[in-house]
Amino acid sequence: MSMVELTFLMLSGVAVFSALLAVSTTQVVHAALWLVLTLGAIAGCYLLIGAEFIAWVQVLIYIGAVVVLLLFALMLTRAPTGPDSATTTSNRNVAAAVSVLVAGGLAAIMVSGFAGERLAPPRGGVGSAASIGDAIFGTWVLPFEILSLVLLAALVGAIVLTRRGPERDNGAPGDVPERAQH
Amino acid sequence: MNVYAPILVLGIIAAAFAVLSVGIAPFTGPKRYNRAKLDSYECGIEPTPQPAGGGRVSVKYFITAMLFIVFDIEIIFLYPFAVAFDQLGWFGLIEMVIFIGTVFVAYAYVWRRGGLEWD
Amino acid sequence: MNGLFGTESWWVVIAKAVLIFLILVIYTLFNIWFERRVVAKMQHRIGPNVHGPFGLLQSLADGVKLALKEDIVPTAADKVVYVLAPILATIPAFMAWAVIPFGPEVRIPFTDTVTPLQLTDLPVGVLYILAVTSIGIYGIVLAGWSSGSTYALLGGMRSSAQMISYEVAMGLAFVSVFMYAGSMSTADIVAAQAEDMWFALPLLPSFVIYLIAMVGETNRAPFDLPEAEGELVGGFHTEYSSLKFALFFLAEYVNMVTVSALATTLFLGGWRAPWPISLWDGANSGYWPVLWFLGKTLIFIFVFVWLRGTLPRMRYDQFMKFGWKVLIPAALLWTMAVAVVRRIRLDGGMDQQTVLIVGGIAVTLLLVIAFIPERKQPADDEEPAETDAFAGGYPVPPMPGHQETRPDA
Numbered sequence: 133m134s135m136v137e138l139t140f141l142m143l144s145g146v147a148v149f150s151a152l153l154a155v156s157t158t159q160v161v162h163a164a165l166w167l168v169l170t171l172g173a174i175a176g177c178y179l180l181i182g183a184e185f186i187a188w189v190q191v192l193i194y195i196g197a198v199v200v201l202l203l204f205a206l207m208l209t210r211a212p213t214g215p216d217s218a219t220t221t222s223n224r225n226v227a228a229a230v231s232v233l234v235a236g237g238l239a240a241i242m243v244s245g246f247a248g249e250r251l252a253p254p255r256g257g258v259g260s261a262a263s264i265g266d267a268i269f270g271t272w273v274l275p276f277e278i279l280s281l282v283l284l285a286a287l288v289g290a291i292v293l294t295r296r297g298p299e300r301d302n303g304a305p306g307d308v309p310e311r312a313q314h
Numbered sequence: 315m316n317v318y319a320p321i322l323v324l325g326i327i328a329a330a331f332a333v334l335s336v337g338i339a340p341f342t343g344p345k346r347y348n349r350a351k352l353d354s355y356e357c358g359i360e361p362t363p364q365p366a367g368g369g370r371v372s373v374k375y376f377i378t379a380m381l382f383i384v385f386d387i388e389i390i391f392l393y394p395f396a397v398a399f400d401q402l403g404w405f406g407l408i409e410m411v412i413f414i415g416t417v418f419v420a421y422a423y424v425w426r427r428g429g430l431e432w433d
Numbered sequence: 434m435n436g437l438f439g440t441e442s443w444w445v446v447i448a449k450a451v452l453i454f455l456i457l458v459i460y461t462l463f464n465i466w467f468e469r470r471v472v473a474k475m476q477h478r479i480g481p482n483v484h485g486p487f488g489l490l491q492s493l494a495d496g497v498k499l500a501l502k503e504d505i506v507p508t509a510a511d512k513v514v515y516v517l518a519p520i521l522a523t524i525p526a527f528m529a530w531a532v533i534p535f536g537p538e539v540r541i542p543f544t545d546t547v548t549p550l551q552l553t554d555l556p557v558g559v560l561y562i563l564a565v566t567s568i569g570i571y572g573i574v575l576a577g578w579s580s581g582s583t584y585a586l587l588g589g590m591r592s593s594a595q596m597i598s599y600e601v602a603m604g605l606a607f608v609s610v611f612m613y614a615g616s617m618s619t620a621d622i623v624a625a626q627a628e629d630m631w632f633a634l635p636l637l638p639s640f641v642i643y644l645i646a647m648v649g650e651t652n653r654a655p656f657d658l659p660e661a662e663g664e665l666v667g668g669f670h671t672e673y674s675s676l677k678f679a680l681f682f683l684a685e686y687v688n689m690v691t692v693s694a695l696a697t698t699l700f701l702g703g704w705r706a707p708w709p710i711s712l713w714d715g716a717n718s719g720y721w722p723v724l725w726f727l728g729k730t731l732i733f734i735f736v737f738v739w740l741r742g743t744l745p746r747m748r749y750d751q752f753m754k755f756g757w758k759v760l761i762p763a764a765l766l767w768t769m770a771v772a773v774v775r776r777i778r779l780d781g782g783m784d785q786q787t788v789l790i791v792g793g794i795a796v797t798l799l800l801v802i803a804f805i806p807e808r809k810q811p812a813d814d815e816e817p818a819e820t821d822a823f824a825g826g827y828p829v830p831p832m833p834g835h836q837e838t839r840p841d842a
C-alpha cells in the first residue's frame with residue numbers, strides 16, 4: 133500500500149468518524165464543527181487524487197460559506213444553541229433508515245463505477261483550473277447554465293421565506309419609508 | 315502532492331505556536347478569580363440573562379450569507395473561466411455573460427425586496 | 434523523507450517555514466509599533482518611545498504583559514469552543530503565507546543549495562489563500578458565540594457578515610488579474626507582470642476595489658465596526674484576556690500583512706524592483722527582492738494606518754450598503770468589461786490599452802460618485818423609531834428593521 137493510499141484511507145476514516153460525531157453530538161454548534169472536519173477531510177481526499185482546484189473550492193464553498201450559513205441559521209432561529217440542544221426527535225428511526233438506504237445507494241454507485249481501480253499518482257494537469265475551465269465551458273454548457281437558475285431559485289426562496297414574517301408583523305407603516313428610499 | 319508537504323509544515327508550526335500560547339496562558343498569569351470577574355462583561359451592570367432560546371439574530375445575516383454563497387459559487391466559476399479565457403473564444407464569453415446575467419436577476423430581486431437594507 | 438518534499442531537501446523546507454513564521458511574528462511586532470508611531474505623528478503626539486531604540490520593543494513588552502495577565506474563562510462560556518476559537522483564528526492567518534513569493538531563486542549562504550524564496554508554489558495559489566483565510570471566519574464567529582455574552586455574539590455576527598460581504602468583492606477583483614496572467618499561481622502572476630507591466634495600471638478599478646475590500650476584510654478602520662467601542666465594547670473578543678486575546682491580536686495583524694502582501698503580488702509586481710531601482714542590473718537577483726517586497730507591503734500597511742488616522746468609522750448600514758450595492762456590482766461590471774475588451778483584442782481588434790484605460794477611469798469615477806450621495810442620507814431618517822425596550826423585562830435594543838410600537842402601558 134502506497135503512502136498516498138494510506139493517507140487517503142486515514143482521511144476517509146477521519147471524515148466518516150467526524151460525520152458520525154456530527155449526527156450524534158448533543159450540541160448543535162459542536163455538530164456544525166464536526167461537519168467542518170468532515171468536509172475538510174474530504175477536501176484532503178480530493179487533493180490526494182489530484183483534484184487540486186476542486187479541493188480548494190470545497191474548502192472555500194463548503195467550509196467557508198455553507199457551514200457559516202448554517203451557523204448563522206442556528207443563531208437566528210429560536211432553536212436553542214446551548215448544551216443538549218440537538219435532542220433526538222421521534223423521527224430518529226426513519227432518519228436512520230433513510231441514511232442507511234442513501235449510504236447503500238452511494239456505495240453501490242461507487243462500486244459499480246470504480247471497483248478494482250487503484251489510486252494512481254495524480255496525472256499532471258487533470259485537476260487544474262484551466263482544464264476544468266475548458267471542460268465546463270466546452271462540454272458541460274447546459275448544466276452550467278442550469279446551475280445559475282438553481283442559484284436564482286435558492287435566493288428567491290430565501291427572500292420569500294425570510295421576508296414574510298416581518299412584513300406581517302409590522303404591517304404597512306413600517307415598510308413604506310423603507311421602500312420610498314429608492 | 316509534494317507541493318503540499320511544506321504547507322503542512324507551516325501549518326504544524328503555526329498550530330504548535332497557537333496551542334502552546336493557549337496552553338501556557340493559565341499558568342503565566344495570576345489566578346484570583348471571583349464571581350464578578352467570571353461573569354459576562356456588560357459595562358458593570360449585572361449581565362442580561364440570555365433570552366430563552368439563546369437569543370435571536372437579525373434575519374439579514376442569513377440573507378447576507380445566502381447571497382455570499384451564491385456569489386462565491388459565481389466566483390469559483392469565474393476563476394477557471396479566467397484562467398482558460400484565451401482558449402475559450404466568444405462562445406465561452408457569451409456563456410459566462412448569460413450565467414452572470416441570471417445571477418444578477420437574483421441579485422436585483424434581493425435588492426428590490428429590501429434584502430440589502432440594513433437599518 | 435526526500436520524496437515527501439519533492440525536489441527540495443527536507444531541511445530547506447523546514448528552514449523556510451520557520452523563517453516565514455519568524456518574519457511574520459517580527460513583522461507584526463514591528464507593525465504594531467509602526468502603527469502607533471505613525472498615528473501618533475498624525476495626532477501630534479509622540480507615541481511609544483521608551484522601550485528599546487525609538488520604542489521598537491514596545492510591542493514585545495506589551496506581548497509579555499499580556500502573557501502575565503489573568504487568563505479568564507467566563508462561567509457562561511462553552512469551554513472547548515472558547516479555547517478553540519483563538520487557535521482557529523491564528524493558524525489560517527499564518528498558512529496563507531505558504532504561497533507568497535518573497536523573491537527569485539537564491540543560493541542559501543554557506544551551501545550550494547539553490548531554492549526559490551517561496552515556501553511552495555501551487556497552480557491554484559490565490560484560490561488557496563482565499564480558501565484558507567475564509568477558515569479564519571470560524572475563529573471570529575465561534576469566539577462570539579462561545580463567550581456566552583451579548584456583546585461578543587453581536588460583534589462576532591457583525592464581523593463575520595462583514596468579512597463574507599467583502600470577500601465577494603475581493604474574489605471578483607482577482608478575476609481580471611487571472612485573465613491577464615492566465616494562471617492562479619502567485620509566482621506566474623509575478624512573472625506575467627515582469628513581461629507586461631504592473632497590473633495595478635491596466636486594471637486600476639480592480640486594484641481600487643481590492644484595496645477597499647481588503648480594509649473591509651481585515652475589519653480595519655474605517656470599517657472596524659465589529660470593534661465599535663461605543664456599541665459593542667470589544668466585539669467578538671470582549672471576553673478574552675491574556676494570551677488568547679494576544680492570539681486574536683496577532684491574527685488580525687498577520688491578516689493585515691497577508692492582504693497587503695497579496696496586493697503587492699497581484700498588482701504591484703510582487704518582489705520585482707520598482708522603476709527607478711529596476712534600472713540597476715542586480716535589483717532582481719539575490720536577496721535584494723525581499724527588501725522591495727517588504728517595502729511595498731509596508732506601503733499598504735501605511736495606507737491602513739493613514740485611513741485609521743483620517744477617517745471616522747462608518748455606520749453598519751452604510752457599510753453593508755456600500756459593499757453590496759456599489760462594490761460588488763462595480764466589480765462584476767468591470768470584470769465583464771475586461772473580458773469583452775480582452776476578447777476583442779485577442780481577435781485582433783482595436784487598441785485595447787486605450788480602451789481599458791478610458792474604461793478604467795470611467796469605472797473609478799463611477800465608484801467615487803456612487804460613494805458621495807451617501808452622506809446626504811440622514812435627512813430622511815427623521816422618523817423616530819419607537820421601540821418597547823422593556824418588553825422582555827430587561828432592556829433590549831430593537832432589531833434592525835424591527836420597529837415595534839410601545840404598548841399603551
